[in-house]
Amino acid sequence: MILQSLCALSLLFQTTDDIVFRHVLAVERLGEKTRSPVYTDGMEILLAVDGDVLPVEGEAIGIAGGGERQWRMFGADEKGWFKGAPFRGGWAFASVDVPESGAWRLDARGHAHVLVDGVSHYGDPYSLGLTRIPLALEAGAHRFLFRCGRGELRAELQPAPAAVYFEEKDRTLPDVLHGETETLWAGILVANAGLRPIDGYRVVARGADGSECASVLPRIYPSSFQKCKIGLAAPETLAEEAGSFSVTLDLFDAAGTIRHTLPLELRVRSPRQKHARTFVSQIDGSVQYFAVTPPEKEPAGTPALFLSLHGAGVEGRRQAECYRPRDWGVLVAPTNRRQFGFDWEDWGRLDALEVLELAQERFGTDPRRTYLTGHSMGGHGTWQIGAHFPDRFAAIAPSAGWRDFWGYGGAGAFPEDDPIGAHLTRATNASRTSLLERNYLQSGIYVLHGDNDQTVSVQEARAMREKLAAFHPNFAYYERPGAGHWWGNACMDWPPLFEFLKQNTLPDPRSVLEVDFTTINPSISSRCDWVVVEAQERSMEPSRVQARIDPEKREIHLELDNVARFALELEALAEEKEGDGPRLSVGEPLTLLADGERVPVAFHLATERIVLARRNGRWEPADYIPRPSKSPARAGPFKDAFRNRMIFVFATGGTQAENDWSFQKARFDQETWRYRGNGAVDLVADRDFDPASFVDRGVVLYGNRDTNLAWPRVMESDAFDLRRGVVRIGDKELEGDQHALLAIYPRKDSRLAAVAVVGGTGEVGNRVTDFLPYFVSGVGYPDWIVFGPEFLEEGLSGIRGSGYFRPDWTPGESAWR
Known part of the structure; x- marks a missing residue:
């Protein structure tokens, strides 16, 4: 949709009935698509x-790789659902007559995405009912092309309640807690089915007790919605018997006129009851929540913390409800960002860690008695997060969990003798639990599974039992005879499991003199106890540090593999405790024996970080780290840029077609992120982007250097370039207008944030990126990758190039066809 043409429409508010789609043209799948960055269609x-x-009925359309199918007419059942083979990964098309111009919304389910008059919007692949796309439509025929999902599709057009309105669905709400008066946060969808972007809107939340709280909304573009952060004033006092608290949200335009109103009912709880707390995430600035099962009374000592991860289709509230209170600890259940979310990887992993830190601070728990558990997908998350962060959990306890996507989730696999395939394999190494299995040595492990599980085979647990038996001295294993995947709350709230947890405690940091730690990516997990891996020689391959301190000789022995820079943080070992002297006193030099090399280093202050880098084949103190350098803050690969409260910056410096594509792609990604990650990302036009207004925030640029005016404000690189007609990586150039690029690079004015580039050398190259699945867990891309449209026909062999940058972000490993 062209923004200028939108502004030329005249908006009418209609009272037309809903329009249910009754007939569609449909075709079965036209290629192969799995949980993979490589697919065909x-x-x-x-x-x-x-x-x-x-599409035309009876017309043929080609299948990627050869053959063809025909478009056929299908009718919906009495409830409006289309069912059959075409609706499982195929495509469906409908032309619908809209009787009146005005504000509409498309309520569809069961589709991955939809093109409305050629403009893409994200769908509702899990049929959750969370997506009603606001649309400004003229009277007349409109085209809807659906990419279908899991075998069913339903769609209808509904008159929108207003041009700008609150969407009643997909709300993230807190509980109101007796005795707590800090500001509460809600996540509420605000939709714009009007003709122009809205600016200067605000929401005023009025409580039943007369309290008020105002929130300013971001700019929301036409045919868009945003999950907005809305502040709520907690009531000063509540009746003891109160079960709910009423709040009314009023949506004001810039002139102060109320445009829409939404009533809310918030649950009222005691802090000693099971409850939900919301917070503002540092991943993207959105409102998220976690659920809590607290002890019924104040624990006698410092409480333990149980981090419990839910399964697919379950939410945090339901997860917490499955557990009985325990007098010795607090249970918290994060959300994975959605009930399906990210399988506790990628941003699901970040959500779990964010909640862990918030809960430790909120409830003052004992860091040495922190435990990790979860069921099904949450069992997988337990294996995953426990492996990446071994020094955070005294014990882990997966129930009905699967190991990785290759054993359970149908992830893509690539031939290792294909260099680009090898790069793609490495990009997903963080998902391969087996690469990190030695990290499990630092935690106790309790494995629970039903021996008749038809959803996640018990072979997943048995395989892990076999692996652990070869090296792990502290694990327990129980198969429930006859039990399936879910056998009631006991398959999570299992007393022997919690007894095992209780027996395990992390060691006193002062007593840790040996560390054996493996990481796949320092931007995921960089530290274990006093060892920090800051940069790798080969990105996304396992990096291992085996370190041992000899306090008497003041020596630290290290064996390092695939490490370019590391740090030692010895403050805990230099502390005195209860009259006991430090394990390592300050004021005298230490000797490091790194891979057999003797490296004397100063140790004047307990808080001093000792940093060594490998230069010219030797380990040397890194008194100065060049900028930019890969670090735990930003190490790649591509998906690493989508954090630090990222913003999506679309282009206005190109042709009308280039600008339209850039805006539509940025909005599609915004919608995808909202659906898959319950997230909120601001769309910003390049001409409006001021780096000083978005300090240390991730930036995603849509377009290329010639079209996106923000490029020189955040990018300063000789490593690669993308312009009209040419893409360059290092000294390698490809000419033509059909090349597409995904790439990550440091933001030039920040030591924390990265920039992602999504664009092409021309209109065809741009469109190749339209539906790339980079928000899907288990899908990975290297630091950079170049596609052409033949990728959609040929798959892996159609990818033109890929690679990883060196630790200093200069071009390193690369593969080309």
């Missing part, structure tokens, strides 16, 4: 090359 080839399609 005959329709996407046409969309990338031609920009749009108009």
Whole structure:
């Protein structure tokens, strides 16, 4: 949709009934698509090359890789659902007559995405009912092309309640807690089915007790919605018997006129009851929540913390409800960002860690008695997070968990003799639990599984039992005879499991003299006890540090593999405790024996970080770290840029077609992030982007150097370039208008944030990126990758190049076809 043409429409508010789609043209899947960055699809080839399609009944369409299928007419059942083979990964098309111009919304379920008059919007693949796309439509025929998902599709057009309105669905709400008066946060969808961007809108939340709290909304573009952060004033006093608290939200425009109103009912709880708490996430600035099962009375000592991860289709509130209170600890259940979310990887992992830190601070728990558990997908998350962060959990306890996507989730696999395939394999190494299994030595492990589990085979647990038996001295294993996947709350709230947890405690940091730690990526997990891996020689391959301190000789022995820079943080060992002297006193030099090399280093202050880098084949003190350098703050690969409260910056410096694509792609990604991650990302036009207003925030640029005016404000690199007609990586150039690039690079004015580039050398190259699945867990991309439209026909062999940058972000490993 072209923004200028939107502004030319005249908006009418209609009272037309809902329009349920009753007939569609549909075609079965046109390629192969799994949990993989590599897939094929005959329709996407046409969309990338031609920009749009108009299906005709009986017409043939090519299948990627050869063959063809025909468009056939299908009718919906009495409830409006289309069912059958085409609706499982195929495509469906409908032309619908809209009787009146005005504000509408598309309520569809069961589709991955939809193109409305050629413009893409994200769908509702899990049929959760969370997505109603606001649309400004003129009277007349409109085209809807659906990429179908899991075998069913339903769609209808509904008159929108207003041009700008609160969407009643998909609310993230807190509980009101007796005795707590700090500001509460809610996540509420605000939709714009009008003709122009809205600016200067605000929401005033009025409580039943007369309290008020105002929140300013971000700019929301036409045919868009935003999950907005809304402040709520907690009531000063509440009746003891109060079960709920009423709040009314009023949506004001810039002139002070109320445009829409939404009533809310918040649950009232005691802090000693099970409850939900919301918070503002530092991942993207959105409102998230976690659920709590607290002890019923104040614990006698410092409480333990149980971090419990839910399974697919379950939410944090339901997870916490499955547990009985325990007098010796607090249980918290994060959300994985959604009930399906990210399988506790990627941003699901970040959500779990964010909640862990918030809960430790909120409840004052004992850091040496922190435990990790979860069921099904949450069992997988337990294996995953426990492996990445071994010094955080005294014990882990997966129930009905699976190991990785290759054993359970159908992830893509690539031939190792193909250099680009090898790069793609490495990009997902963080998902491969087996690469980190030695990290489990630092935690106790309790494995629980039903021997008749038809959802996650008990072979997943048995395989881990076999691995652990070869090296782990502290694990327990129990198969429940006859039990399936879910056998009631006991399959999580299992008394022997909690007894095992209680027996395990992390060691006093002062007593840790040996560390054996492996990481796949320092930007995921960089530290274990006093060892920090800051940079790798080969990105996304296992990096291992085996370290041992000899206090008497003041020597630290280290064996390092695939480490370019590391740090030692010895403050805990230099502390005195209860009259006991430090394990390592300050004021005298230490000797490091790194891979057999003797490296004397100063140790004047307990808080001093000892940093060594490998230079010219030797380990040397790194008194100065060049900028930019890979670090735990930003190490790649591509998906690493999507954090630090990222913003999506679309182009206005190109042609009308280039600018339209950039805006539509940025909005599609915004919608995808909202659906998959319950997230909120601001869309910002390049001409409005001021780096000083977005300090240390991740930036995603849509377009290329010639079209996106923000490029020189955040990017300063000789490593790669993307312009009209040419993409360059190092000294390698490809000419033509059909190349697409995904890349990550440090933001030039920040030591924390990164920039992601999503764009092409021309209109075809741009469109090749339209539906790349980089928000799907288990899908990984290297630091950079170059595609052409033939990728959608040929798969892996159609990728033109890929690679990883060196630790100093200069071009390193690369592979080209």
